[in-house]
Amino acid sequence: MTFSVANSGANASQRRKVMVVAEPTRESAAALHYVLSHVIFENDILYLLHVENPTFWMNRISYFMKQASMSTHTNAAGESGGSNDGVGGGCIGGNIDFLEHMKNACELVQPKLKVKALKIESEARDKGYVIISQTKMLEIDLLVVGKRQSLANAILRQRKNGLMIRGDTAEYLLEHSECTCVAVQRKGQTGGYLLHTKTHRNFWLLA
Incomplete structure (x- = not known):
């Protein structure tokens, strides 16, 4: 029907x-x-x-950049698979494309x-x-x-x-x-x- x-x-x-x-x-x-x-x-x-x-996404990106910066200082420089992967393109990239x-x-x-x-x-x-x-x-x-x-x-x-x-x-x-x-x-x-x-x-x- x-x-x-x-x-x-x-x-x-x-x-x-x-x-x-x-x-x-x-x-x-x-x-x-x-x-x-x-x-x-x-x-x-x-x-x-x-x-x-666009204002919403600027605030969102700024938030994730701050989170990434905090993660960088918290984790050792040589670590792989750190929290940057969780901050990266999954959310932002997904909404872009x-x-x-x-x-x-x-x-x-x-x-x-x-x-x-x-x-x-x-x-x-x-x-x-x-x-x-x-x-x-x-x-x-x-x-x-x-x-x-x-x-x-x-x-x-x-x-x-x-x-x-x-x-x-x-x-x-x-x-x-x-x-x-x-x-x-x-x-x-x-x-x-x-x-x-x-x-x-x-x-x-x-x-």
Whole structure:
């Protein structure tokens, strides 16, 4: 069974613009897997959008540099396999090149699919606002985002005077996106997906 809201009644002869919010997380990988296996057609255009706060990464890199410096002074100069390996490219490098890995994975699964990887640097605290601005500018038909359900997110979805107080990016996009938006939760490796839209919640889809 196909989620009709996600497909928007499209067929293989119609070209659509589909955007996936790309992050180095399991939730984002699940959203991309859902799109490739249930939504996208080879004549569609797939956008992988990553919104990055450069100030955040400057602070993160500075922190790791300090940790590496402390480790260097603590360990003997001749030791191998010290803590530098734990500080190095695993976190920083992974966040720098993960977007290209996602793009390559899409092209491997669907070689004829047109994939565009976009990285936007923004100082804005509201990542959701930046994403929605991009969907409007690129005239996106369908926006897909990975979603992590937690007690904190449920609490943060409380409303005040009809407005969202604060919530995760997925909830913000579901509430404010002008194009069709689907938030995806993966239920185990073979358990399927829980899909959410602004008007439909917890729609179950088998993998």
